[in-house]
Amino acid sequence: DQQVKQNSPSLSVQEGRISILNCDYTNSMFDYFLWYKKYPAEGPTFLISISSIKDKNEDGRFTVFLNKSAKHLSLHIVPSQPGDSAVYFCAASASQGAQKLVFGQGTRLTINP
Amino acid sequence: DTGVSQNPRHKITKRGQNVTFRCDPISEHNRLYWYRQTLGQGPEFLTYFQNEAQLEKSRLLSDRFSAERPKGSFSTLEIQRTEQGDSAMYLCASSPWATSGGTDTQYFGPGTRLTVL
Numbered sequence: 001d002q003q004v005k006q007n008s009p010s011l012s013v014q015e016g017r018i019s020i021l022n023c024d025y026t027n028s029m030f031d032y033f034l035w036y037k038k039y040p041a042e043g044p045t046f047l048i049s050i051s052s053i054k055d056k057n058e059d060g061r062f063t064v065f066l067n068k069s070a071k072h073l074s075l076h077i078v079p080s081q082p083g084d085s086a087v088y089f090c091a092a093s094a095s096q097g098a099q100k101l102v103f104g105q106g107t108r109l110t111i112n113p
Numbered sequence: 114d115t116g117v118s119q120n121p122r123h124k125i126t127k128r129g130q131n132v133t134f135r136c137d138p139i140s141e142h143n144r145l146y147w148y149r150q151t152l153g154q155g156p157e158f159l160t161y162f163q164n165e166a167q168l169e170k171s172r173l174l175s176d177r178f179s180a181e182r183p184k185g186s187f188s189t190l191e192i193q194r195t196e197q198g199d200s201a202m203y204l205c206a207s208s209p210w211a212t213s214g215g216t217d218t219q220y221f222g223p224g225t226r227l228t229v230l
Binding site for chain 2: 031046091103
């Protein structure tokens, strides 16, 4: 049972344009959502998070949007830069208990010059 | 503080051997997690420590896996009688004590890549 899904395995965007990565979840208990960026042979690097009490959180070029009714979140990167090329993982957790992260399968983002 | 560290970074072993990995979390982080990531998938939760207490284990963690966090500082993950299916990236993450009603971000180490021949 895949509780967090990233339906696009890959995405290619031109440098300077907006990159939009999407994520869907099914578990209503999730109330905290995060995006991580991962390069090969490295651990995930935290990018940005959002609590379920908000619908938007912005940090520099990165903005995360949360639509609780649709159980959908998205990460916007603008403008996209070549260094943004990596695999992006969406993750979700519930504030009760262990707060373990449930990850999506990842989306490989490629920024073309 | 240099973040979460893991050793070794790579481990190649033969089937049936035992292996042990170490994780040093960010100082003063009370919570420590182990995850496993296989090719093409996101990381999957294995186990969780709050200080020295192991409070939750995934069904993925068979009897051959054991984890410890003595004194609530570093943690070790041991796999006994390794199998080829154990080949994966083993990731450790830590987070501070969650504020009342809140959730804190987990910060990951670089991982240990295990290859079982």
